[in-house]
Amino acid sequence: xxERVESxxxxxxxxxxxxxxxxxxxxxxxxxxxxxxWEVYKSRExxxxxxxxxxxxxxxxxxxxxxxxxxxxxxxxxxxxxxxCRGEIGYVTAAHCWGKGIVTQAVKLGVSAAFQDLPDLExxxxxxxPQNLASQRVLEKAGFVKEGLLSRYLNFKGKTRDFYVxxxxxxxxxxxxxx
Amino acid sequence: MxxxxxxxxxxxxxxxxxxxxxxxxxxxxxxLYEWASDEEVTKFMTWETFKSKEKLRExxxxxxxxxxxxxxxxxxxxxxxxxxxxxxxxxxxxxxxxxxxxxxxxxxxxxTTQAVITTLKMGFKELQGLKRIxxxxxxENVASARVLEKAGFVKEGFLPNYVHVKGTVRDCLLFSYVV
Numbered sequence: 001x002x003e004r005v006e007s008x009x010x011x012x013x014x015x016x017x018x019x020x021x022x023x024x025x026x027x028x029x030x031x032x033x034x035x036x037x038w039e040v041y042k043s044r045e046x047x048x049x050x051x052x053x054x055x056x057x058x059x060x061x062x063x064x065x066x067x068x069x070x071x072x073x074x075x076x077x078x079x080x081x082x083x084x085c086r087g088e089i090g091y092v093t094a095a096h097c098w099g100k101g102i103v104t105q106a107v108k109l110g111v112s113a114a115f116q117d118l119p120d121l122e123x124x125x126x127x128x129x130p131q132n133l134a135s136q137r138v139l140e141k142a143g144f145v146k147e148g149l150l151s152r153y154l155n156f157k158g159k160t161r162d163f164y165v166x167x168x169x170x171x172x173x174x175x176x177x178x179x
Numbered sequence: 180m181x182x183x184x185x186x187x188x189x190x191x192x193x194x195x196x197x198x199x200x201x202x203x204x205x206x207x208x209x210x211l212y213e214w215a216s217d218e219e220v221t222k223f224m225t226w227e228t229f230k231s232k233e234k235l236r237e238x239x240x241x242x243x244x245x246x247x248x249x250x251x252x253x254x255x256x257x258x259x260x261x262x263x264x265x266x267x268x269x270x271x272x273x274x275x276x277x278x279x280x281x282x283x284x285x286x287x288x289x290x291t292t293q294a295v296i297t298t299l300k301m302g303f304k305e306l307q308g309l310k311r312i313x314x315x316x317x318x319e320n321v322a323s324a325r326v327l328e329k330a331g332f333v334k335e336g337f338l339p340n341y342v343h344v345k346g347t348v349r350d351c352l353l354f355s356y357v358v
Binding site for chain 1: 225270271272273274308310311333335336337338339340341342343344348353355357358
């Protein structure tokens with residue numbers, strides 16, 4: 001039976017080096033990495049290097065936490081130049097978080113925080129493969145709209161892949177009161 | 180229509196019908212200025228309209244000539260427009276964005292469609308790993324949408340708040356051609 005985790009227990013914060021063991025829980029899991037462009041992590045050193053050289057310095061990359069403990073990550077990759085009005089959201093969590101409302105809540109928090117932190121960001125998009133039904137449901141529940149299917153859009157792990165593109169606009173995003 | 184190919188290197192040329200695509204050279208400056216300085220042409224592009232030949236010369240030398248794929252569209256040997264392909268890197272290397280423009284006096288004669296068809300032939304042959312060519316069109320640019328449809332592109336979606344054009348965030352139609 002699925003156990004729902006109350007929304008208030010899900011928070012976002014910056015990554016810390018002390019998150020490395022929690023990071024390894026999802027980063028070494030083949031099931032988690034299945035739809036991701038990266039290969040599973042093989043060592044603690046590799047994880048530490050990623051956290052210190054990529055996750056922490058990233059312009060917008062947060063740890064997804066349940067009761068303060070890191071269970072995943074969410075990032076916003078901003079376009080440059082003519083594309084600076086848009087950004088692509090990416091997220092990953094440990095498999096034990098799936099099906100409990102955690103990922104949807106993290107995406108809602110992430111979208112709200114990104115639109116607040118980046119004032120001239122007008123559009124956030126998410127790319128999901130057609131077979132990744134769980135992630136499509138997350139985006140739909142978080143208020144994203146499916147715009148279309150982009151054929152042969154990205155290539156990784158030996159395959160050129162199609163992606164659904166979803167979007168949410170700052171103009172449509174409900175402004176909620178923040179504590 | 181016969182297509183004459185170079186040996187898949189930067190100096191390749193190709194003809195379809197009455198237009199030929201070839202690399203730009205410094206001697207093309209005056210011809211390039213004709214459409215690059217025309218507001219009626221550039222209003223649908225992310226380019227700023229060029230107001231001086233000096234500035235355009237700098238662009239020709241620094242951007243156009245060294246570019247991996249930036250061709251002059253020639254009619255009777257004279258450049259009447261340009262078409263360029265910007266290929267992505269890393270996981271985006273399977274796709275390239277196409278941009279093009281033709282001098283106003285050569286509009287509505289079928290030149291642009293022929294140039295786009297030639298680009299499809301050359302681009303997929305010459306750019307390593309390319310599986311997708313995409314084009315963004317402003318919704319009011321009906322003529323360009325028709326060119327793409329005639330050349331066999333598929334309209335994948337309407338993307339609101341997608342790109343900055345002349346300081347304003349604009350909606351776009353996204354077209355693609357995949358192999």
